[in-house]
Amino acid sequence: MLASVHTLLQSGSARDAVTVAGWVRTRRDSKDFSFIELNDGTCLTNLQILVEPGCPDYANIGNIHTGAAIRVDGELVASPGKGQRWEVRARRVHLVGPAPEDFPLQKKRHTDEYLRTIAHLRPRTNKYGAMFRIRARLAHAIHEFFHARGFYWIHTPIITGADCEGAGELFRVTTLDLANVPKLNGAVDFGQDFFGKEANLTVSGQLSVETCCLALGKVYTFGPTFRSENSNTSRHMAEFWMIEPEMAFADLRDDMALGEDLIRYLVRFVQRECAEDLDLFAKFVDRNLPATLENIAGHEFIRLPYTEAVDILQKSGRKFDYAPAWGRDLQSEHERFLTEDHFRQPVIVYDYPQGLKAFYMRQNDDGRTVAAMDILVPSIGEIVGGSQREERYDNLQRRIRELGFNEADYWWYLDTRKYGTVPHAGFGLGFERLLMLVTGVGNIRDVIPFPRTPKHLEF
């Protein structure tokens, strides 16, 4: 029976016969014995293994290099050395999987850029091990949050029909022979394609999940999302994960409250449940991380109408590259000013000009703004984008026509407003941006095991 390193390090007493298995982080040899640092992924801390000449495997200890997989039988004893409470005195050391001397991970610090080139091995580092543990725990915590509040997890489709979502560039899905594309009247004949029509990977589950919202009341999606934009930044990937809750009988105020509750709950969760892993990021990635997280979890978010935000920016006396003006999008520098200089905490900007936002957002009575909201956080910017949805059939239809969309593509979406429509609201939260926020990691490619970005599809 295997014991985990995590369990053994927390043991309350010595234990006679234990077996542990994992990967060697380093070996330190003395004349008459060796120390092995063993990590099995169950926690950040390594377990120290003592191998003495009496152990029958001592003679071959030189074959166990950094990176090798081993299984150790021995006894858990109090460590007479400094730096650890427990260690395992080995009776047998089995070399399960050797690692030659050219194992790419060394004991010293590597750059994130280099580790991206060996993404298949980087989970074996302290930092990425901690990251992927936190990622898994946080994903679970999101489900717990919604479950406790009566939300149902809805599996919206990954493959969708023609673009009736208007959010970003699409990845086409096809089984057509690209070397010999069938044509009809000069255009591609998608009638011969797998679905008999154009198909794409989803850019958002929102429109789909709204249908379940108007039946189950409170729902959310949590799954992969795909956008083929040629974005080369530290905040974008072609494949990322998004959480999209949707609430019936709810307005923008409820929406903002839910977004704020979710973020503050998740920050508290990692502070409490991932303390050891989080500490690594506080030590080696961002020294201000504990203060940043406490600031987010401990304070209510600022709520600021877009119109007032523009006013603050204009009166700030700050020289911006892009002059703030009503009707124009907030630039990165504007968001930074609000969250990092002016308020120094997360800010929810709401009631945006209609022209800046998507067709499905609810038109306000002022005739020029919509009930949209973005949650902006220091250093990352927009982490949540949401709105109250336009539930009035005529208004929605008018917007679709005004924007020149093909009304027929939206027949089922409009139907939800025709039959038993109700006010409802929701938002999208970028899961990777959330991970950047809680760990302080500055590049989104380092919070997911295998990042997909333009011209990068390794591993």
Next chain:
RNA sequence: UCCCCGGUAGCUCAGUCGGUAGAGCGGGUGGCUGUUAACCACUAGGUCGGCGGUUCGAGCCCGUCCCGGGGAGCCA
């Protein structure tokens, strides 16, 4: 896509004015110590991103391509 910066040993980097390639870590060998990124000595290891050009001579200057990073836009 645009604007900057970079590419030298397995890894992290230095390399002066254009003059025959350096360190630390990692590897190997030996020594030493209940060690903690262990330590000490010795040792092996290079198409200086690719191609072309200037020059008596290019890691260094010029052109071009490839790759990486930062910022911007698009957005989550």
